[in-house]
Each structure stands twice: as structure tokens, then as C-alpha cells.
Amino acid sequence: MFGIYLKRELSRRKKAALVIAMGLALGIALVITVNSVSAGMNQAQDKVLKSLYGLGTDMTVTKAQSAPKAGSSQGPNFDFDAKSSSSTKQSSDRVNTQGGQTLASSLVAKVSSQKGVASAVGALTLNVTKVDGSFTQGKAKSSTSGSSSGSSQQGGPGGGTSSGSGQPQVQGGGASFNVNSYSVAGIDVTDQALGPLSTSKITSGKTFTSAQTDAKVAVVSKSYAKSKKYKVGSTFTVSGTKFTVIGIATPSSSESTTDVYLPLKQAQTLGDSKNKVTTIYVKATDSKQISAVKSTIQKNISGTTVTTSADLASTVSGSLSTASNLATSVGKWLSIAVLIAAFLVAALLTSSAVSRRVREFGTLKALGWPSRKVTRQVVGESMVNGLIGGALGIALGLAAAYTVTAISPKLTAQLGSTGGAGGGPGGQGGPGRQATASTVQIALNAPVSLTTIALAVGLAVTGGLIAGAMGGWRASRMRPADALRSVS
Template sequence: MFFTYLRRELRRRRKAALVVSMGLALGIGLVLTVTSVSAGMKNAQSQVLHSLYGLGTDITVTKQASAGQGGGGQQFGIKRSGSGTQSSSADRLTVSPGTATLTSAQLATIAGQNGVSAAVGSLLLNDFKFDGSFKLQGGTSSNSSGAAGSSGAGGRPSGGEGGQGGTPPSGQADFNLNTFTIQGVDTGNLTLGPLSSLKITSGVNFTSAQSSALVAVADASYAKSKKLSVGSTVTISGSKFKVIGIATASSGSSTANLYIPLAKAQTLADQKDRLTTVYVKATGSQQIAAVKSEVQKAVSGTTVTTASDLASTVSGSLSTAADLATNLGKWLSLAVLAAAFLISSLLTSSAVNRRVREFGTLKALGWRSKRVIGQVMGEALVNGLIGGVLGIALGLAGAAAITAFSPTLSASLGSSTANSGPGGGPGGGFGGAAAKAAQEVSVHLTAPVTVASIGIAVALAVAGGLVAGGFGGWRASRLRPADALRRVE
């Protein structure tokens, strides 16, 4: 009887039911679209963080140099004598100014903390390569040139400098200063750390057996600018490294120009058992905060950073769009949803008023108020479910349109925990990439519709039907048969 009467009433009042359902559908569709956009924003931010810091990295540990530590330019001793053209070159591998190093013992301490699944270290270095040729005419001289403070490649300072203990020479000097970044990586665990977010597009990656080999992986952009390919050789501090692979970041830029085995980087830079960054993976997301606290206590003076700490520093159009979706979109969807519920309730109540004689007759025939209320709420609930189906369709269409036509967004990361060294070398943060704030990452915004968002839409549809039916049922329950029969529909 209940379902028969319900079906007949809905068929008899198709237009009114459709109006109520469409009102709910608009609100539910907007909520579903905003929810999908918010999920897309989180995915985009996660993509930025992963591309810059490494997939699987939950925490990074770095250490800043104390006041008076790690500063100053790089000095190259240049000796000039006789006449004619003479060439001179020098190579310096240094840790970025403002960055202090951690020890292998501290890495072991971090790896032994509760909640730590894995921990690997890396050493990020700046390579200052000086090449010069001198054309001298008589005299001898010896001096030191501060390469880090030079005016740049191709500078031509005057040769009339005063020598120390010799005849002042005359002539000119042509020199170039080339700087690039090198990162020593643990070849025994490539799933964690700077190389985990890179894709080998040519050649091969390191193997665990190459922990002390003279091999390198080059960043694709750097390899293109220097015309490097698989099989090429690069000279680092007098040692020739063979390029075995070319790596490309999924988005943005990688943290270094060249990657070499950690042991070789430590040896060449005279930084035995030293690290600039420790990458940590927690056993689960719930343990990240506890691990951070334990590491800070176990290794004093360090900067412990989680991905959530850095997510707030993502700026650019991605950040603006995320704020818009989170704030304006949320309140707008709530306002539209509240209006849809209110309109549905008023329309249902209005329909009850038009059915006064009908409900009065039913009550006169023995229907109790509870049964009348149930009938009204059943009809409203069906309207709500229809509205939910239409709302999900609208939400899916809106999400698909956003995914198809949304512009490419840019994002950059600000650094508050690290200083950048010369040549753009990062000094800390997640793989040090936080210091590359000037380099933007481009991401395409998507609006994924998740099962959870569809569940929210269904819940809202049911809630809308219950709200509308409850209000209309309350009005119907107040009708008295005698009063109802006096009224004409």
C-alpha cells in the first residue's frame, strides 16, 4: 500500500517532484565539483612536493651552520711567471655556505628511531671550476684570485697588477668560472632520496655494486646544455666520470646537475662520512609527527622537515587556485546547498498545503499522523534520491570540464630553512630543492571524482530528502480531519 500510493503520487505530481529534485541536484552537483577540485589541488601539491623532494620521502633532516661557519668565497692560487700564453685550471668541491654537515653516526641514530622504516643520506656539493689563460710580457708574479667573487665568465681584468716579490708583469688574462651542483647518492637504496623522483630516460641507473665507481647520472636539462650523452665523460676534481644515464624530473627541475656515488663525492670533497641531507621514510603516516619529535631530540641542532611543513610554502597560481577552491568554493557550495534544502522544504510544505483535503480524508479513514508523516517523508526521500542522481551527473560533468579545459598552473616553493649556495646549489630542505624557489613547476589541474565524494553526494541527497520530508510531514501532522475536510483543494 505504501509503495503503491507513493508511486502514484509521484507520477501524478511529476513536475513538482522534478522541481524539488533539480533544486537539490544543483546544490549537490556544486558540492561534488568543489570537492573534486579540492582533491585535484591536493594531488597537484603532492606532485610538486614529490618532484622536488623525492617520492617516498616523509621527513628530511638537515643542519644549518652556526654564525661564522661556512661562509666566504672560494680561493684559487694562480702562479704566473715568464712570458707568453700560459693556461691554468683549478677545481673546488664545497658544501654550500650556511650548511653544516651531519655524520654517518648521526644517520645511524636517525635510522634507529622508532617509526623509521628507512633512512639514507646524501651529500650536495657545489663544484667551482676555474679555467684561465694568461698572456704575459716579462716579470714574475704570484697571487691568489678569489674566483667566487669574480664578475663571471669571460672577464678580462687588466694585467698591470703589482706582484709579490717580483717584477710586475704586463699583459692580460682570459678566464672562465663554471659552477654546477653535484649530489652524492646512496647507490644501495635508490627508492628513497633525490633520485627516487627522477626517471631515467636514457641509459641506466646506478647499481649497488657501483658505490665507489667513477660513474655519473646527469640531469636532462644540464646534459642538454653541456651536450652530454650516455657514454660521455665529465671531469670532477681531476677524476673522469662516465655518464651512464640521463635523468628527467617528472615536473620542475632536479636538485642537482650531476649525481655520483656518495662514497666518491665524500672522497673528492674531503668530506669522509659527512652528509648534508638525510631522507627518512616513516613506517606510516600516523608516525610522522612522532618520528620528527624523536629525531629532533636524538640529533640536536638539526632542522627536521616534513612534507606537510613545506606544503604551506607552495606558492604561485596553484596556491591561489587552491585558496579559491578551499575558501570561496567551500562557502559558496554550502550556501547553495543550504538554499537548495530550504527551497526543497518550502516546495514540499507547499505541496502538503495543496493536499490538505487528501490528507484529511486519509486521516478520516483511519490513517494516523505517523503514517501520513511517513508517506510525505517517503515522497520527499525519493525526490532527494532523484536529485542526488542528477547532482552526481552534474558534478561529474563539471569535474570532466575542469579536467579538460583547466589551464596549466604554476607552483614554486619558498625556503625558510635553508640557504642556497653559489650556482643555485641548494643548502637544505627536502633534498635542498626548497632553495630553488625561483624555478617554477608547471602542473595540470585535474578534478578527480572519488568514491568518498560520491558518498558525500548520496548522503546530501538523503539528508535533503529527510529535511524536506520532515518539514512537510510536520505540517501534515498538524492537520485535523474535520478542519481538512472543510477546505477545498
């Protein structure tokens, strides 16, 4: 009886049911769209942060760069010997640590032993500036006077004069040099799950083995290998040490700031930093306790700077940051406001429909229907309207999310320095200066999760219950006499 009556009444009032369902659908569709776009923003930010940190890295430990002494020069110096030959090729490498002051390698074990730390590895970041080219020696030539009128030139200290010849002048000569600057990361080859190389995937060759702790081998980034025409088996020299390329690494997300990866011991030798690291990468046992672990490390290991993903997120600016703020603040509040308005409109429309059914409900009560049965009938109709609105809202929300993903608008993220640590983890900076900001482009996606679908269904049921409760309350107060008064 209930089902038959419900079907008949909904068929009689198709337009009213459709208006109520569409009101709920628009609110639910907006909630799905905002949630999916917000999830896409979070994924985009994660990609940016992973390019700085490393997959699985929760925080890094560094030490701020000390201020240079007055009158001291922090720039690279290159010394070349003068040779007697007319054309001599010269080459010199300048290797500097970057990313803040160096830390003792023993601190890696100390950090690893702190409460809440699952693992920790050290890395040494270097900047190599290579200058090579050649000098061409000039030749001294005397110039003769073009006049024989007895003109004279004042000579040296003796006051003598010379006629018909000028002072010797150097002609020709010069220098031509190329400057190549690239970044080098010394990594712990025994634990590559953390650190700079963990953000990249080996697409050619192979990565380091645990036995290559002091081997003269290297992994280079795909972009750097392309610019230098390196391939697996190629060799290059840094400060007189020849390295063999064993692998080409392609960043798995965003952009990599490292050009060359070396075993940590080799990097320490090149940078004259024996038993030193510039960054300690840390993974926590529980991602929810990152703040507590940060506090523990700062308390027990003085003089260090601990940077978490939340700290890095605050340095991300650009359209990604702006859009993320809009999605998480304005978008969510707007969707909540629209959803509340949709619930109220549905409730008012249901209540208005009940008021037009005075004769119907009054007659049903006169036939013996109790108030609870009348209320159940109204709530049942509202629940069906809510479920229809939920289905339409899910369809509209999925269509909007699919459109955003298909268009894939590009968002830019500008990565700034996190402070005095020379750009923070993976930061790019030259000797004696802060890291320069880099810009990363991220394609925005709008993934729709099962949780979002479940939320939409819950909202549809809630909207139906709210509308049904208000309409049912009004219908339950009707009396059989109301039906008689409505008869013309």
C-alpha cells in the same frame, strides 16, 4: 498501492518535483566540484613536495649553516699559475658543500634506530663551479714623441729627462673564461628508494648497482644532459677525476634541482668531506606519527633541524598556495552554506506542496489511512525527489570537474628556503648563501573519487529525508475535517 500512488502523484507534480530536485542538485554539484578541485590542489602540492623530498620520504634531518666569521670570505677562489707562453689554457674546479653544515655519517644509523623510523639514508649535496679559459699575454711597446721642439718629460727619481721617447706601454693581451655551475648529489647506492634520485626515473641507460659504492660513474638529469650534449657512455671531469655517464634521469614530478648524481663516497672525496653528509632522508613506520618521530629525533639528536612535509608546505607560495587556501576555506564553507540553503528550500517547498494537498490528505485519513501511512507517502515522494536531485547533481559535478581537468589551468608554486639549512632538502643554493627560490608550474586536475560520489548520494538521501520529514510532519497533523473545510 504505495508505489502506484507515488508514481501518480510525482507525475501530477512534475514541475514542483523538478524545482526541488534542481535545488538539491545545485548544492550537491557545488560540493562535488569543490571536493574534486581541493583534491587536485592536494595532488599538486604533493608533486611540489616530492620534487623537494623524494618519493616515500617523510622528513629530513639537516644542520643549520653557521654564521661566517667577521672578515671571512665565503665566495669561491680560483688560483691560476702564470705561464711564459703567450696563450695558455687554464681550468679549475671549485667544489663546495651546500644545504647547511655537514653531519657525521654515523648519525644516519643513529637516526635509523630511533623509535618510529622505518629507514634512513644519507646524501651529500655539492655545488661545483668550473672555470676554464685562456690568458693572452700582452706586449710592451714604446711610444715616440711626435714633436722635436725640445719638449722633455720628467724622469724617475733622479730627475733626468728623456726626449723623443715615452714610457713603455702594454698593448694587447687579456683573458677569456667560461663559468659553469652545477649541482651534484652524492647518494647511497645501496638504498635508492629514499633520497634525491628517488624523485626521478631512469629513461636511458641504467641506475647505480649496490656494488658501485665507490665507482667513477654518474647519472645525470635529462635537462643537464641535453645542455651538455651528454649521453650514456659520455665522460666528464670534476677536479681531475673522470666520470662515465651510465644513465639519464627524468624527474617523475615537477622539477629536479640536481644535475649530477654520484656514489656517496665519490662525492665525499670531491667535497673533501670524508664520512660526512648534508642531509639524512627519513621514512617513518606510520605516516600518522610523523610529528612524534620528529620530536623524538630532535630530542635525542641535538643540533639538528628536522623538516617534515608540513614544514615544506608552509614555504610553498604563489597561485597554487592561494588557490589551495580558497578551495579549503572559502570554497568548503560556501558549499556548506549553499547545501544548507538547498535543504531548507527543498523542505519549504515540500511543506508548501503539502499545504496545498489538504483535501487529498484529509480524504485519505477519512478513508482510514493512519498518520504514519500519510507521512510515509510524503517522505517517499521527497526521497525520490532527493535521488533525482542527487543524480542531476552528480552529473553537473562530474561535468564541472571534467571541464577543470580538460582546461588544466596552470598554477605556479614558489619554493622558498625552509630556514638556515641552506634551502632544505634538495634546495638549490651556492656556496655560503641561502637557497634561491625556484618557481614550479603545475597543471591543475580535478579528480572525482568514489568517496565523493558516495558523499553526493548521502547528501541526496539526507536532503530527501529532511524535506520529507518536515512535509510528513505537517501532513500527519491534518484531520479529515480539514478536507471538508477546503471544499468550496
